[in-house]
Amino acid sequence: MPSSLAARNLRYGAGPPARPQSVSGGWVSASKPTFEPTRSRAFSPFLAPSEHQRLQQVIDFTGTPAPGFADELRALARRFVDDGDSLKLRAICLLLADLFEQGWSVSTGNDGGFRFQPPGLARGAAETVEDIKVRVRLTMQAARSRQLAEPSVRAFLERTEKRRIRHGIKGAVIDLIDDGAALASELTKISDLPFEDQDAALAGLVDPVIEVCEAGRHCADTGLPLIDIWRYFRHTWAHEYRSIPGRQMLVLIRNAARPNRPIMGIAMLASPVMRLTARDQWIGWLPESAKQLYEQGCWTATAFAQALWNRLQASIDEIRWDDLASRAEIRSPSEAVVFRLEQRAAGAAAAREAELKVHFETERGLGDAVRPHRGKVRSVTTGADWLDASNDLLFVRKRAEGLAKLLFAKHVFQAAKLKRAPAQALKSLFESRDGKRALDTVLAEFRKAGLSSEVADVSICGAVHPYNELLSGKLVALLLASQEVRDAYAHRYGGQISIIASQMAGRPIVKSANLKLITTTSLYGVGSSQYNRLVLRAADHDGLHHDLRWGAIGKSLTGGFGTLHLGQETAQALRAMAFERHDARRVNNRFGEGTSPRLRQIREGLDALGIKSDSILHHATPRIFYGCELVAGARDALLGLDSGDGAAPSVAVIAKAWRKRWLTKRIRREETRMALARLGPVSVRASLHADPDGQFRLPIDPA
Template identity: 70%
Template structure:
């Protein structure tokens, strides 16, 4: 049993002892005991109590604990309070009485819906929904977002009308009913059919998802899949390509970015030892060249690194880290206002500009630390590779490197550099992907996932992000750095932890579809049986309370949503706040819900290319080719099912609007 299974497995009891004053502890104790039976209003009572406390002094702690308990109870965690501690028990993946995968999905979806329904009641969200639903004159069109929701009954009628056609004629007729195209929702771009901003259209349909809509940092390309065969090109589904997480074991193992995976492929002959050895050396040299080092080391030390220079660089990094901590404390004291809020410390350079002084920006204390840390690691790895004789005899050198602690560390450094390079421009996470009414009944979710592999989607990503100045890389290098954006890998994670019908058997074989240059395949690449770390189960109000708690504890704002400061600022802010409460943050952030990870290699050889071994094929299927293959593989059969056609009749504008205008109790109240 792994450490995670021992600590965080489903059903494991987790005990916390928050730092509360005696009076605060009694008040929380009374409320939690009163809510032991967990009535429907329990979480709301906790939130109401939390809002009565102002974020000052000890009250901020009770506020944060109340909001935290409310969120966890709403997500199905069991909670109780004893004299000196609070205990929580996560729900795990299955509960007593749940017989099928669908039972589990219904329960998990219901838990996620709680936060979503609260968000839909927010005045700003309701105003947005009403605004885009109102039929108005925009860019010469009197229309609303409702016009982009297809009529399921009309769609079913058209599908029935071609049911008796011969297969050859039916394929062409199906294209006349559903002809998918890719449209990217860029800032400022408007829909020619309705005049609405494309981003507003995407956001509207995003609110129909099971979980609340949150903005995320980093890259995010919003994608609409539309049906060009019908009036006003109704929406089939939506997707988002986002920045991938830095460390994901299943993905990194699948690609070969982890040492045990790399060793297995070298020893089994899947990877040529000489080629892999050369790629390690090239990667280290390229990474050193991408770091400004003139103020940290001499040219001789870069060519022939020693342990002494690595140690000196580590000391330099530690000094810069201490100085920045003092800098953040001073910023906190200077900018703290009466409300206790503190502006982020963004440094002198906040974004890439034509006249940006990247050399001066590299002298920022944050980047002095990062440059020194990175260079220390890289020079250590280079020294180890040289002493092992990786150039002279790669087979013997790799055997030595894989079997000694210092050699393993050097390989880890090089593989981490491959990972950083790949994640910066060649891998994207599919954070949103699915169909909307009525196309969800026609396996439109599979179509959306496949369309993300199309030439149109990949070209749009390259146009959007290729050649952009990288703020972090430029500050690390002390000069302007831009990178291409050639997508090679897509990954995603199951929401429910019990598989995904959308990605199940999602394969198009080139031999079966003449327009495809190669197979298009989504497949499971790994599982997390005990769940993982994340913040999906914690709401925005809770996150804000924990952020305030962290600042009060440290007398500084240490998470500033700044390029280069670290990944996932929301996760780091919440972690700091939980630690400040005296709670073991991992016990809360580990959601105990298993996850299944899926990946798609966009062209043959893409994974090997991400460790410097060869180049992948450049051909990509067009959206037209994918659409034709999807119609032949799935739609043709699905459209013959009477139960599907009957289900379509109940889906359309009214079903979408009903899902968006629910009150806090889940009852629907459509505006007139």
């Protein structure tokens, strides 16, 4: 054990009427919030006495941690890689190192346990919004710096920066970074023109186009794979680059008016979070917000009742029920039918647990690593037997559970006479316990349908040097609401067979990809200059048929759940802890099981350490949520109250409006042109090739 580390500690603290302007139906203010102090969270790791002793030899909790403390913890943890008995110690060291870097407070008690306290944003009234952003950014950049130092990442950066012939074209990624000095010179000339001539001149200098990155597609100007170009610029972001599960559509914004069509910004559309209270309230997917919108006159009783009934019937039709209930029971369900289905689901769940245990014991008896238990259908293939796949015990349980909830809702709706007397029925449903449960079930079906094909999350969005000085981050956010992006999304994901839905239905189910709404979350929790007041009004711009608006839709003052503050090495150690536990569920890694396997395994790894997983995964960093409707009436369409078939504005229309709204004003600022002149290939490369001491180390000459 390094003696220097043993002397240190972890006690630190460093259609219808317009929706009203309310939290559930309109836009909320993104002004600076007031946050409540966080509370510390205790845990005592499951360690044998000898392991406790070894941990105390590693860390002494009576002094002050020195710089590099986290790095020493990680170096120590790597010594335990080949020592099976030290797996828990290794995971604890890596976890403490991550939390230390992220500004969490950690202390110990006489019992050898730990107390954690996430930093949140409550560091005193004297801390400004900019102070908060700097502090949060610094904690994220620690992980980014480690990633940029990895040999594989260094090799990738230098390979893409080296100019060579690819697909018959000689070029490098730096050829796609515009020269800020040359750009500033051209903008200066345009700013000296008469005002009425500036718009046409700017259009000849800045002409944004969208390019979607797909496997096998290459840049026509450099020969580089488009995905590699996107990845290169993603490494310039404040936080480390991580792959995420689910849908991912990578987007490049390029300037077609400049040589080599340089990159202006990048973005990524990803699968939305399944449950996000702020978003769900804003849309009306929660009973309380739906009640508010209905009572405020946003929807008529007849239209809302019909939408609820149609969604209920569609959801029932998407479940195979012939082996679970009779046609008469589906048509007029009773409480007895619901109870029988709940019993069937419980029986299937018990049988599945037994099946997993048998699989686990069989695999362990073979002496090799225990392989995950897989279903009959792992991917969409020609001739897949969806009827047989629906008989898998996992999907028998899911079908019975889902059908029980839907038939309960139908029983309640029929008893309330929803179709014959909608106004009276809705009043009763909103007030009764069973009515609220039935409404919650059907609204959840709207949410599930919308999130599967009509809503996307913007996980990456911003400008790159030198275009960040021209407010191109706003342009990128607006262009994600263009018809071209909607068309690209439909082309990428439309017409695909859904594996889970097909196993639920016992027949192939094809989901649409009619993108209607996009959402995102503030990175720093104190507002976003990129999204605040980001509006293009139809009255001010030709070609816009409705206001194009990004706005704050809700706040989370207590933070949320995620793994952004845990490094890849820590996540791998926690997953190893999960598999080490002798539990049949450790071999369960099925698509359709529920929570993503990665997150579930991290939770189980924390549990295996004796840590309540929520105490770590709940990062306690407040967030502000933003949303943008791509077509008029998008939110109503997500509740079956509008067709949502309108078109979004084109890239050309949005670009023209952005130039008029922001760029013409920006180019008049001398300080903007001066900052622009300092940015370009050198500044981008410098940000990616800094040594740990902050000195820039550029790679070999790309020529």
